[in-house]
Amino acid sequence: MNFELTEEQLSIKNAVKEFCKKEFQPELALELDKKEEFPLKLYKKAAKLGFTSLFFPQEYGGQGFGLIETCLAIEEMCRSDSSLGVAISVGPFGSEFIVEFGTKAQKEKYLPSICKGDYISAAAFTEPNVSGSDITRMETTATKYGDEWWINGTKTFISNAPIADFVVVLTQTDTKVRPTYRGETLFVVDKDTPGLETTKLHNKMGIRCSVTGEIHFDNVKVTDLQIVGELNRGFYHSMEFFDKTRVGVAAQAVGMAQGAWEIAFKYSKEREAFGQPILQHELIGCGLAEAITKIEAARWLTYRAAWLIDEGKMDPMITAMAKQYASKVAVETTDFAIQTLGAYGYLAEYRVEKFHRDAKITEIYEGTSEIQKLTVLKYLLRKF
Numbered sequence: 001m002n003f004e005l006t007e008e009q010l011s012i013k014n015a016v017k018e019f020c021k022k023e024f025q026p027e028l029a030l031e032l033d034k035k036e037e038f039p040l041k042l043y044k045k046a047a048k049l050g051f052t053s054l055f056f057p058q059e060y061g062g063q064g065f066g067l068i069e070t071c072l073a074i075e076e077m078c079r080s081d082s083s084l085g086v087a088i089s090v091g092p093f094g095s096e097f098i099v100e101f102g103t104k105a106q107k108e109k110y111l112p113s114i115c116k117g118d119y120i121s122a123a124a125f126t127e128p129n130v131s132g133s134d135i136t137r138m139e140t141t142a143t144k145y146g147d148e149w150w151i152n153g154t155k156t157f158i159s160n161a162p163i164a165d166f167v168v169v170l171t172q173t174d175t176k177v178r179p180t181y182r183g184e185t186l187f188v189v190d191k192d193t194p195g196l197e198t199t200k201l202h203n204k205m206g207i208r209c210s211v212t213g214e215i216h217f218d219n220v221k222v223t224d225l226q227i228v229g230e231l232n233r234g235f236y237h238s239m240e241f242f243d244k245t246r247v248g249v250a251a252q253a254v255g256m257a258q259g260a261w262e263i264a265f266k267y268s269k270e271r272e273a274f275g276q277p278i279l280q281h282e283l284i285g286c287g288l289a290e291a292i293t294k295i296e297a298a299r300w301l302t303y304r305a306a307w308l309i310d311e312g313k314m315d316p317m318i319t320a321m322a323k324q325y326a327s328k329v330a331v332e333t334t335d336f337a338i339q340t341l342g343a344y345g346y347l348a349e350y351r352v353e354k355f356h357r358d359a360k361i362t363e364i365y366e367g368t369s370e371i372q373k374l375t376v377l378k379y380l381l382r383k384f
């Protein structure tokens with residue numbers, strides 16, 4: 001057992017840290033957060049340095065590292081700024097499908113541009129009516145006419161939808177089969193395909209630099225060449241996808257918790273009340289000590305989940321534990337950070353309120369905390 005990062009991992013972590021220190025200016029972050037604007041220039045800069053393509057294969061322009069290195073980068077970015085960090089690290093969201101299940105032609109078409117930061121992608125599962133936590137049945141259908149599939153339906157709450165160059169979408173290709181999830185298929189669709197339209201959703205509570213939107217499919221025509229993975233295996237591919245990407249959400253949560261904690265700790269040493277720094281008041285000092293303990297536990301659970309995946313021993317139970325625990329720690333810690341700063345914590349310029357608003361999403365997207373607990377339970381029952 002070795003709990004130390006390698007030299008290479010440390011240098012990635014430090015390089016991302018330096019990048020964020022220089023580029024993630026608090027004023028810019030607040031402005032983009034207010035305007036709900038994606039940080040395109042920063043995304044491209046981060047991509048040029050390889051920070052958004054750490055686990056992508058080298059033959060397509062990626063860095064050829066694993067999920068641990070990816071988590072280190074996500075964590076550092078979200079520690080520096082939770083909204084910019086999420087927006088940038090989620091820029092290639094959905095491209096993991098192409099890496100894992102894509103054909104050679106799909107890889108050649110999409111991955112080099114994703115790695116360079118010229119492309120942004122999206123993955124669309126959620127629908128307005130039933131499908132959110134439950135993706136076992138899709139109202140969005142793909143129906144075969146001759147050599148073409150016609151896609152119809154609406155996807156909602158899709159990260160990057162308004163700015164994505166392509167989207168990987170989960171559809172129902174067989175409406176008769178039972179259980180219904182055995183009739184779901186993934187397609188990759190380019191943004192300028194006729195019949196595809198996107199709209200932007202506004203006024204999110206947090207991660208406002210990460211733009212979110214709806215995608216409408218009105219007789220969008222695609223071919224077999226755009227199927228990602230196997231026909232009618234889309235549900236299974238999606239489950240595998242989430243077992244990996246959820247670790248990235250856990251890393252977002254760890255970074256956010258750490259970032260807010262650092263602001264609170266510094267403040268607590270400087271702010272005085274009743275004749276001494278508030279850190280010396282047990283309720284604040286011990287609260288901060290307890291918070292950093294939980295952050296450390298969440299961090300190592302996240303690294304373990306990532307390490308298992310890198311070792312080819314993916315354990316969905318550990319992934320679910322990491323996401324569920326880290327997101328809880330992020331929400332709790334960012335809340336306590338506001339409390340530590342008192343009234344100042346309630347002001348945007350002190351940044352902890354943004355960390356808190358941003359942290360909440362980690363308990364919701366890519367599977368809510370309730371769904372993570374159910375996953376843990378499912379695997380526990382299988383094991384014992």
Ligand SMILES: Cc1cc2nc3c(=O)[nH]c(=O)nc-3n(C[C@H](O)[C@H](O)[C@H](O)COP(=O)(O)OP(=O)(O)OC[C@H]3O[C@@H](n4cnc5c(N)ncnc54)[C@H](O)[C@@H]3O)c2cc1C
Pocket residue numbers: 093123124125126130131132133134156157158159160204207212361364365366367368369370371374
């Ligand atoms: C900012 C943002 C970005 C997003 N990005 C994407 C994206 O890129 N792609 C995409 O496809 N989706 C995306 N989503 C959607 C997100 O993944 C879903 O919101 C999430 O999976 C939950 O689905 P839902 O909102 O429909 O909630 P529901 O499924 O309606 O759940 C509502 C509540 O019921 C609980 N619940 C549901 N089932 C059970 C159960 N069996 N047992 C106990 N409790 C249960 C849930 O935990 C939750 O608390 C995004 C959402 C947001 C807010």
